[in-house]
Amino acid sequence: MLAVETQKLSRSFGELRAVQQLDLAIEKGEIFGFLGSNGAGKTTTISMLTGQLGASAGVARVMGLDVSIDSKALSHMIGVVFEYPNLYLRLTAYQNLHFAAQLYDVPSARIDVLLERMGLTDRAHDRVNEFSSGMKQKLLIARALVHQPSVLFLDEPTSGLDPSFARGIRELVKSLREDGTTVFLTTHYMDEAEQLCDRVAFIEQGEIVLQGAPKDLKRAFGMPLVKVELKDGNAATLSLEIEEDRRQLAVWSESNNLLSIHSQEASLEDVFVEAVGKPIEA
């Protein structure tokens, strides 16, 4: 059974086709990146997969459940971290998690485990309106994990965070894979997707234009180039696919003239530009 599966999933708002004919197949335990510019259809897709929004056409299943039929069972399978920090700001971190735990009928002991994991134990009884953006984001993730969901939807989890908090969130996402949680991640940060995701899909104007493992995509779209700096002050860019360049590299290596070699393979951003025809717009 797949963790997330869609067949010809579509959603229109009047004349606007927000998502068109989306086919996805995400394995259990996979971190799947859903990449695209703002307005490409990422959030609409998450809204459909989490049962917040009905589809205009097509089918979506999460852990084998048709999302349009059994929303109550679906709610126990999924956790959602929204792009906007939608917490109860007048309540404390503990009270926010306690409310979520009661909604999911989870014992209160789980709250302490999550606060500890997120590094929020010391701030548990502070009101959320005193929290920084990074702390709110951690609390959002803790709330989404309160009932130990099989699939976690993360909508732009590091957007607007300072680098240290963003790194912390990324480490957290990686640790979820070890727990066996499937992660559906939307982001417009390509380096983040490259670091975290087993597979990615690029969405543009509601359609998937390309999907696959980041390594495979970079290999398919990039040239295996290396930039070489020599001890005599010269530099050169060589292709590993050209016999003559490979021979030249070997000569420099044998003559101990190499100072540095830098891989010049395509980044995921280059692949996106190649596939979509324009850079990603944040």
Added chain:
Amino acid sequence: MKLWLVIARKDLLQAVHNRYFIGVLIFSLLISAGLSIFEFDLPTSEENVLQQVDFQTLMFSLAAFSPFALISAFVVPMMMVEEKEWQTIRFLLVSPASIVDVIAGKTFAGIVFCLATSGIGIIFSGEAASGLSVGSLAVLALGSVLFTGVGLLSTSFCRTSLQANTWAGIPLIVLFFGLIGELLPRGSELTELAKFIPAHSASVLLRMSLNGSLNMEELAIDAIYLAAWIAAIYSLTIWSYRHTVHD
């Protein structure tokens, strides 16, 4: 615990930390207490409409229901609008709670606010409060359900606190008009119009229960009328939120 009770409990907890809510609740309490203890020296004349009604029970009814109207206009809508404004409603709707649980939770919290404020207020009314019976309490409970429903429905289309506060005055005026209908000249068009407002039925029922003059026929007519309004208001509220929360 039932999901709607979990939501109500959260709303009551949030209210403790909300200065705006506390301000409205204190203001409602003062209005209620003020109406309870104020003594009117009525001029006596045959034309004076105030002589034609039991003025003491009318004031008691106003003291009891005024906090309901204020809470339904300024507290209940904010409980829902804040969920939309902070987008916490999206979290609730991906949780096991349904929109009916959310509305039921808000209604329960609204009823608690209404009855607590009104209850404290009418303690000041002395003799009138001593006439409270099980029937009167039932009417107050029914009234609080009605007023809370009006508050939820009237601002169901609002997305921000500002919009809710702008629109809140309209149900407040309508509900007060229903409550003070008896003070208008008998037989006038306005008096007849006021009778159609369900707040009027609640007020009449409360006064009849206080006077001990509640007969089954009148009770049935006003109670059915009130219950029908409550059913209609909550049906519309659920329909309205189902169509607006995902916007």
